[in-house]
Amino acid sequence: MNPVLGQVPVYNAYGSVPALPLGWVENYTPTGQPYWFNTITNQSSWVYPMMTSKKIPGTNWLFVLTHDGYEFYYDRDSKTSVWEQPEELKEAMQELKKLEEEEKLKKEEEEKQKALEEEEEAKKALEEEEENKKRVLEEEKEQARQEVKRIKLDQAVDNAEDVEATEMTEEDIMWQLQQMAEEEVGMDREEEEEVQEEAQKEEEIKQVEKKPELSEQECIEKFYQLLKENNISPFAVYSVELPKLMLDPRFSLVPHNKQKNLFNKYCHELGEQIKKEKSQNTKKPENEFKELLESKVTTKMYWDDFRRKFKNDPRFKALSVTREKEALFKEHIRNNLNKKNPIEDYKNLLRHVKEIQKGIRWRDAKKLLEKYDVYHAIEDKDKREDLFRDYLDEL
Missing domain, CATH: 1.10.10.440 (FF domain)
Structure with missing residues (x-):
């Protein structure tokens, strides 16, 4: 309901361009073409951003959320909007909220599942990389072993060709076979030692990478x-x-x-x-203004004089609200006057104001005196009036 007229506001569907939703700002290209930038998502758009609207299930109504957090309902048939929820939309809105809640829970679950899958994929990729490294290393070792065998076999053939052309006896053949067997055993022993060294290194790495017991x-x-x-x-x-x-x-x-x-x-x-x-690093404007008061203001100075004299001082400009400046000035004067004799200053004020002459009424004089801080320094109202009348008797 409109709080002033007491009526439900109705909006024309073809009204003026609505205000930008929260977080959007309008910018222009060097050629003058407008575009819109979302400061929250850091995304730009050539299309004017509109308010969020949702179709209410089973009706021709839309539920609209404005950029400043207000809600209203839009009838697409009559092209009108209302702030208050129509009675016939009560069940439909409950259904909409239920669907939104289900969608929210579904989305959260999908995000959790996606995060788990990404984490699992990352771990799997690391494992595959380790397996590939091991496989390549084994292939290189196997190639090295085959190359050693080939070289030794070639050497044996060369040595045999250098021997005189005599028929090899059974002992010669047995000796050659024994030598080849010993070489094979030596190679297997070297291979076994390499495997043990590799396993020991992997175990040391695991011990280093093993998570310590932490709280x-x-x-x-x-x-x-x-x-x-x-x-x-x-x-x-x-x-x-x-x-x-x-x-x-x-x-x-x-x-x-x-x-x-x-x-x-x-x-x-x-x-x-x-x-x-x-x-903490930024000095408050109020404190800067108080520093100016402490260093420059005297008990005989009035607000108008102070403002005129120090209006260009940076500490004076630091506080933007004039009424707040004047209040701090008067408070400063009162605090200083309490340390002196406010009655004597009040009498000097009566002598200073030319309009206070014999025969003037107290209520008229009070209007002239209220703008001075010295007047307020005497908190007792009766005391002010008594001093005023004593002053008139002296005239």
Whole structure:
């Protein structure tokens, strides 16, 4: 309902261009063509961004959410909009909210599943890479063994050709076979030693990579250290930063169902810390103005005189609200007057105001005196009037 007229507002479907939704700003190209940029998603669009609207199931109505968070209902048949929910849409809106909740839960589940699949794929890729390295290494070793055998066999043939052309006896053949067997055993022994050395190296690597027994708090601290080293900003998005974080062993120290929450918590705390540091490093305008009062204002100075004399001082300009400046000025004067004799200053004020003459009424004189701080320094109203009348008696 319209709070002023008490009527339900109705909007023309062909009205003026609506305000931009939250986060959108309008820009222009060098040729003058407009485009729109979303400061939240960092995306640009040539199409004018509109408000979010959803079709209400089983009706011709649309549920519209404005850029500033207000809701209204739009009838596509009559092309009218209302703020209040029509009674006939009550069940349909419940159905819409139910569908939205189901869609939200489904989307969250899909995101979790996708994150798990990505993590599993990354682990699988690492395992495949390790297997490929081992296979290539074995192939190279096998090629080396075959090459050694070939060289030794060639040498044996060459040696045989150098021997005199006599028929080989059974002893010669047995000796050659024995030599070849010993060489084969030696090669197998070397191969076995190489395999043992490789296994020992792998075991040492596993011992180094093995996760130490850490407390939950220590795991969280290492997780935060990982985020800090990767320069995660307060505005970072978990799904965007995930690929470059998940391969680090410290990322897996935290359970999967807590990683996103801890990531968002880190970003929030980092933003608060930056905001706090900025506020501490920035001097408040009010404090700058008070410094000016302390250094320049005297008890006999009036607001108009002070404003005219120091209006160009940077400390005077630091505080933008004139009424607030005047209030701080008067408070400063009162605090200083309390240290002196306000009655004597009040009498001097009566002598200073030329309009106060014999016969003037108190209520008229009071209007002339209220604009001076010395008048307010005497908090007792009766005391002000008594001093005023004593002054008139002296005239």
